[in-house]
Amino acid sequence: MKSFKAFKSGILNLVVLGLIFTSCSSNNEATETESQLEDTLEVQRSAEIDQIDSVLGDLVIEVYENEESSLTDRDSQARDIPECVTITVVAQQGYRQVSVDFGPEGCIVRGHLIKGQIVFDYTRDPEAQQIMINYSLVDFYIDAKHLIGSRSILKELSNENGNPQFTHDLSITVVWPNGVQASREGTKIREWIEGFGSGFFSDNIFEITGDWTAIFVNGNTHSYEVLTPLRRVVICTYFVSGTFNVLRTNFGGIFDYGNGECDNQASFTSNNGQEIEITLN
Numbered sequence: 219m220k221s222f223k224a225f226k227s228g229i230l231n232l233v234v235l236g237l238i239f240t241s242c243s244s245n246n247e248a249t250e251t252e253s254q255l256e257d258t259l260e261v262q263r264s265a266e267i268d269q270i271d272s273v274l275g276d277l278v279i280e281v282y283e284n285e286e287s288s289l290t291d292r293d294s295q296a297r298d299i300p301e302c303v304t305i306t307v308v309a310q311q312g313y314r315q316v317s318v319d320f321g322p323e324g325c326i327v328r329g330h331l332i333k334g335q336i337v338f339d340y341t342r343d344p345e346a347q348q349i350m351i352n353y354s355l356v357d358f359y360i361d362a363k364h365l366i367g368s369r370s371i372l373k374e375l376s377n378e379n380g381n382p383q384f385t386h387d388l389s390i391t392v393v394w395p396n397g398v399q400a401s402r403e404g405t406k407i408r409e410w411i412e413g414f415g416s417g418f419f420s421d422n423i424f425e426i427t428g429d430w431t432a433i434f435v436n437g438n439t440h441s442y443e444v445l446t447p448l449r450r451v452v453i454c455t456y457f458v459s460g461t462f463n464v465l466r467t468n469f470g471g472i473f474d475y476g477n478g479e480c481d482n483q484a485s486f487t488s489n490n491g492q493e494i495e496i497t498l499n
Contacts, residue, residue, distance in 0.1 A: 260400075261464055261473060261486055262496050264432045264440060267392050267402055268457065269498060270360050272426075272450050273330055275386055275408060278338055278353055278371060280419045281305060281318050289342075298419045300325055315339040324359070329455050334358035349373045361499075364393040382410040388430050404430020404442075408450070424450040426460070441465045445472070454480035456498055 280299065285307060299305075302325035308315040317337050324333035338353030354368040367390035377383040388404040406428035413422035425447035432440045441464075448460030457475040464471055464486070471488035473496075484496040 258486065258494055258496075260432070260434055260438060260440060261471075262498070263394070263398065263400060263434075264402075264442065264464075265473065265484060265496065265498055266363075267390075267400065267432065268448070269455070270363060270365065270392065271386075271388065271390070271402075271406070272457070273328070273332075273360055274336075274365065275371070275384070275406075276419075276452060277318060277327070277332075277336060278351065279373075279384060279408075281316060281336075282338070282340070282351060282373075283419070285314065285316060286342075289344075300327060303327065312342050313339065314342050322357075328453070330360055331362070332358075332360050347375045362395045366391040366393070377409060379409065379411075382414055384408040384410070386428075388428075399435040401433045402430055403433075404428060406430070409447075413452075420453050422452045424452075426450055426457075439466065448475065449478070451480065456480065456482055456484075 277299075284305075302321065304317075304319040304321070306317040306319070308317075315337070316339070317335055319335045320327075320332045322333060324331045326332075335356040335358065336353055337356060338351050340349055340351045343349070349372075351371045351373060352368070353370070355365050358365045369387040369389045371387070372385040374383040374385070384407070386406045386408060388402050388406055391399065391401045393399045406426050408424045408426050411423055411425050413419075416422075426449075427444045427447050429441070429443040432442065434440075443463045443465075445461045445463055446459075448457045448462070451458050458480055459475050459478050461472055461474045464473055469488070471486055474485045474487070476484060482498040484498060485493055486496055487493045
């Protein structure tokens with residue numbers, strides 16, 4: 219009888235242990251799935267910052283080029299920015315301060331609702347090969363995302379390919395409507411490969427390289443490096459092609475914007491070979 223009780227007790231213990239191990243395994247799998255989902259969402263949000271950053275860079279460069287073309291022998295560039303945007307220029311000898319005001323209610327610019335102000339200044343020298351443009355964001359929003367920061371763009375009149383080039387400081391904080399927050403540090407080099415001097419900003423195409431780091435409010439840090447240049451067609455809301463490498467502890471992969479189509483579809487292939495389709499907002 220004692221042997222039977224001992225046997226029954228042993229069986230019960232094994233069942234309990236089995237349940238515990240099964241529970242732990244299930245919990246581990248759930249935790250791992252949640253972690254992968256969080257990582258993927260952060261990669262997607264970083265891609266959204268790329269999109270926002272391109273729109274912001276377009277605006278500063280376009281207004282700067284408009285101002286300079288009106289003061290030089292170059293053909294004056296047609297204004298593509300809608301009339302709901304107020305541009306104010308304070309001109310002094312060898313200096314310009316420019317305010318670009320989208321108003322508290324905002325304006326739609328190339329499909330994006332933009333609110334607030336961009337204020338930039340630069341020392342004007344028509345003979346200079348390089349010009350530093352410094353700008354600040356004042357109560358600034360793109361598509362309901364709050365952008366906070368002051369940073370700079372270095373314009374080079376001609377790079378080694380003979381094209382204008384802009385080196386962007388990427389220091390910025392982005393706050394999504396749901397309170398999610400991320401900061402970015404790094405550098406992007408934007409080469410103006412088509413459309414320069416045409417008189418229209420909307421026909422321009424840029425190729426972008428560089429590397430940067432995104433830091434999320436939960437402490438997660440992602441590092442990014444462009445592998446093939448990101449192709450920015452100004453009339454398209456999204457990058458049309460290009461890839462970059464994503465690296466984080468125990469996580470990484472390749473983000474791919476596609477093969478040239480203007481759409482909101484991209485993909486992320488993790489280091490373990492899993493491919494995830496990404497829809498950009």
